[in-house]
Amino acid sequence: MACSTDSHFCHLAWINTPRKDGGLGEMNIPLIADKTSKIARAYGVLKEDEGVLFRGLFILDDKGLLRQITMNDLPVGRSADETLQLVQAFQYTDKYEEVCPANWKPSGDTMKPELKGSKAYFSKAGH
Structure with missing residues (x-):
């Protein structure tokens, strides 16, 4: 809403x-x-x-839990594309219990939320 x-x-x-x-x-x-x-x-x-x-954005999930707060100063707007990406990332992590790294896009690589899984992601990503 x-x-x-x-x-x-x-x-x-x-x-x-x-x-x-x-x-x-x-x-x-x-x-x-x-x-x-x-x-x-x-x-x-x-x-x-x-x-x-202020330009506030609050993302709540289907359980009513607050997942994201963004508050911009008056002259700076918000990005619908970034908001959609955040919603998709929260939905993905809830469903698959994996971590969406920075700059993640749908169908992008994710990480398992443990040391071995994150090392595998970073070695593949070249970081």
Whole structure:
């Protein structure tokens, strides 16, 4: 799900605007309108003195466990590609109980979470 302090009317405008025109385009996830900033405050992304939000990203798994927190300063956006990679990595590690190394991509090499397995990965990767 996605959440912002914009109204549901703003969300509708964002999803009705194609990505090539600066909008969100079609979304397959729910968008929550946090008009009171209650959620933003609870997650620590509200800059109270100015009433603006830091750019927060929180990835929760299907059990509701927090797996990733990213909080950027106001002028720096977030990457949808990096977010997708993180979600895929968490799903992979949960399913196969292996470690996704830095710069991992789906179908990339992973490591067994023990000394022998990590040594095998690093020797193959040339590190």
